[in-house]
Amino acid sequence: MLRSTLLAASRSPRVRAIVESGPFDPLVSRFVAGATAADALAVARVLTVDRLVTLDHLGEDTTERPQADANVAAYEHILALLGDTGLAERVEVSVKLSALGQSLAIDGDKIALEGARRVCAAAAAVGTTVTVDMEDHTTTDRTLDTVRELRVDHAWVGAVVQAHLRRTEADCRDLAGPGSRVRLCKGAYDEPESVAYRDRAGVDASFARCLRVLMAGEGLPMVATHDPRLIELARTLGRDRPYELQMLHGVRPSAQRALAAEGETVRVYLPYGTEWFGYFMRRLAERPANLTFFLRSLLGRG
Numbered sequence: 199m200l201r202s203t204l205l206a207a208s209r210s211p212r213v214r215a216i217v218e219s220g221p222f223d224p225l226v227s228r229f230v231a232g233a234t235a236a237d238a239l240a241v242a243r244v245l246t247v248d249r250l251v252t253l254d255h256l257g258e259d260t261t262e263r264p265q266a267d268a269n270v271a272a273y274e275h276i277l278a279l280l281g282d283t284g285l286a287e288r289v290e291v292s293v294k295l296s297a298l299g300q301s302l303a304i305d306g307d308k309i310a311l312e313g314a315r316r317v318c319a320a321a322a323a324v325g326t327t328v329t330v331d332m333e334d335h336t337t338t339d340r341t342l343d344t345v346r347e348l349r350v351d352h353a354w355v356g357a358v359v360q361a362h363l364r365r366t367e368a369d370c371r372d373l374a375g376p377g378s379r380v381r382l383c384k385g386a387y388d389e390p391e392s393v394a395y396r397d398r399a400g401v402d403a404s405f406a407r408c409l410r411v412l413m414a415g416e417g418l419p420m421v422a423t424h425d426p427r428l429i430e431l432a433r434t435l436g437r438d439r440p441y442e443l444q445m446l447h448g449v450r451p452s453a454q455r456a457l458a459a460e461g462e463t464v465r466v467y468l469p470y471g472t473e474w475f476g477y478f479m480r481r482l483a484e485r486p487a488n489l490t491f492f493l494r495s496l497l498g499r500g
């Protein structure tokens with residue numbers, strides 16, 4: 199119930215305008231590198247000492263074409279900086295197609311594909327990769343179609359699948375071909391029972407089934423979870439093959455470092471930018487204890 203309320207609020211432009219207008223709350227800084235590309239690079243530089251990084255320029259549900267173009271330009275900018283600073287070897291980027299225009303009323307898919315092509319070209323120019331984040335289930339088919347199109351020129355484009363969707367085991371079979379980079383996560387959006395498992399046991403069992411499919415395939419499974427039991431399962435299934443463990447910046451950082459020290463390839467998803475509201479609300483929804491801290495600090499602003 200609380201999770202659904204928080205996820206509904208995450209898409210409210212009014213709540214977003216009120217909350218984003220305040221200063222960067224300390225709890226926001228736990229999950230978000232900062233407002234600027236320079237903030238992102240500073241945090242990435244520290245993390246890349248023992249881990250890999252995926253940078254995410256925050257933004258989603260863009261409804262204006264100029265904003266979609268600005269988001270593409272922001273990716274081109276950070277990718278050029280990654281090249282200049284030598285970080286491109288250990289840092290890739292993730293994009294949300296809705297930030298690049300997918301939800302525009304006219305030609306949204308075409309505009310997002312063109313934007314994503316520009317981001318991929320900028321990544322190729324500095325020798326890094328791009329992963330296309332997955333948003334709510336109404337966009338799954340269009341997003342996977344776009345990934346397929348992008349892979350014609352750049353086979354390294356990563357796809358994301360969400361274990362809470364009932365369709366995902368079949369998607370994993372489709373995506374487990376040679377060289378295919380696939381991030382498996384539980385899924386952060388509030389989905390109806392008709393398309394998704396809504397109980398923890400159902401989601402976790404689906405995650406385990408999907409993981410087995412990806413680990414038996416010929417691609418690179420990117421196992422995006424903080425769940426210790428699923429991480430152990432990945433390590434067991436992946437004993438004799440390459441894979442990545444992925445976690446969010448600010449979540450279980452000591453476990454991230456410990457896994458890296460044990461020789462695991464660990465990648466940290468690191469968002470930056472001013473449009474942190476939707477991302478942040480999803481983090482609150484995952485762990486309601488975070489909400490108590492946040493409300494206390496909002497009230498304390500007086």
Ligand SMILES: Cc1cc2nc3c(=O)[nH]c(=O)nc-3n(C[C@H](O)[C@H](O)[C@H](O)COP(=O)(O)OP(=O)(O)OC[C@H]3O[C@@H](n4cnc5c(N)ncnc54)[C@H](O)[C@@H]3O)c2cc1C
Nearest residue numbers: 331332383384385386422423424444445446467481484485
């Ligand atoms: C690298 C990465 C990329 C992702 N990309 C996408 C994407 O493209 N699309 C999408 O829908 N979702 C994405 N997600 C989010 C994902 O779907 C889950 O919502 C999120 O990871 C929480 O699920 P969990 O697997 O960690 O398991 P949970 O069962 O939710 O959590 C396991 C444990 O991790 C810790 N934990 C988890 N979340 C938090 C938090 N917010 N704050 C504090 N502790 C926490 C707690 O200790 C918890 O007990 C991504 C996640 C990661 C790690």
